[in-house]
Amino acid sequence: MQIIKSKTVYTTRLCGNHQTHTIRDGNTNLKMLTILTQETLIKSIHMLKHQKTTGNQYHLDGHGFRIYCIDMSQISHVQLKEDIDYLINSMFTSCLHSVSSFINFILLAFGFKVLTVLPLAMLYVRARDKCGDPDFKETYLRDMLYKNNEINALFKEETIHVLDYDCEYDRGYPCPEKFPEFKNKFWQFFNTDTSMTTGYFKMADVETGAVMNLKFKTMPVPGKYRYQIGEPFYFYDLRAEITHNGQHKEVVLVDEKVALQKVRPFLLII
Structure with missing residues (x-):
């Protein structure tokens, strides 16, 4: 100087x-x-x-x-x-x-550390969520069942029991004509599946002797705002096959065609 x-x-x-x-x-x-x-x-x-x-x-x-x-x-x-x-x-x-330049570089270094940790956190969440089984709120499903008059007449909350259950993520991509959203190349680069699930519940009522095979399909749907997920396991197809006193009938709780006209799937990047 x-x-x-x-x-x-x-x-x-x-x-x-x-x-x-x-x-x-x-x-x-x-x-x-x-x-x-x-x-x-x-x-x-x-x-x-x-x-x-x-x-x-x-x-x-x-x-x-x-x-x-x-x-x-x-x-x-x-x-x-x-x-x-x-x-x-x-x-x-x-x-x-x-000193002021040093402080500014400290903040800049912190920003670069965040940019380094963020992809690692996304990778961890991706591996954790895809390795585990899908988990949704069974309470919401039961509420839909009891609101239906045909099902509520044969299955009571106090006497119904679950005999079997299964729910798995769907592999690969769905029908491109039904779900054109999944043709997105950027999304396909990060995903090999759609986070959509298919499963069933087998239930029986100990008093009426009725047996129900409840089949469902779920998909993630967007929320109120852009880039916000609303419900990760939205039931876009839900139907119950009921057997009682030798009679078989099917009750459609959520029709797939009607639901897909109102709600479209949300593309999860991670």
Whole structure:
């Protein structure tokens, strides 16, 4: 760092915990010394103005400095003090700029770390969710059953029992004519399946003796806002095959054709 005042040029550099100042007048080195504080430098200059020797070792307030060339008689003490004050203030400004830049780089580094961790978290969630079995709220399904009059007449909440259950993710892609959304090449790059499921419940009532084979299909559907999933296991096809007293009938709770006209699947990237 250089500061030019009149014909006098001051340069400074850090040396460990010290600062080395070089004072130049034209092309002549006037002084090079190591100081600890501004006060020490001022006292040193005041003493050097009366010196005419070179290459001597001096001590001031316990701090040593070496004089290489001395001719301070032409330098104003007041002017030099102002120059030194300006020099130290400039050093403080430079340090302040360095600290602010360092803080900005810390925030930038934190952002890059987030960008590194985010794909790893997505990979972990993808592996965790696809390795596990699909899990949906059975309470919502039972509520749909009891609201149907035909089923509610044969199956009561207190006497119904589950005999068998199965639910698996559908492999591959569905019919492109029925689900054209899954033709998306960007989505296919990240997915080999659709997060849609197919399963069944086998239930029986201990009082009426009725047996029901409840078949269902689910798919993820969008929510209120864009890029928001509303329900990951939405029943877009639900029908019950009931056998009672030797009679067989089918009750359609959710028709696939009607449901797909109202709700379309949500493409999950992860």
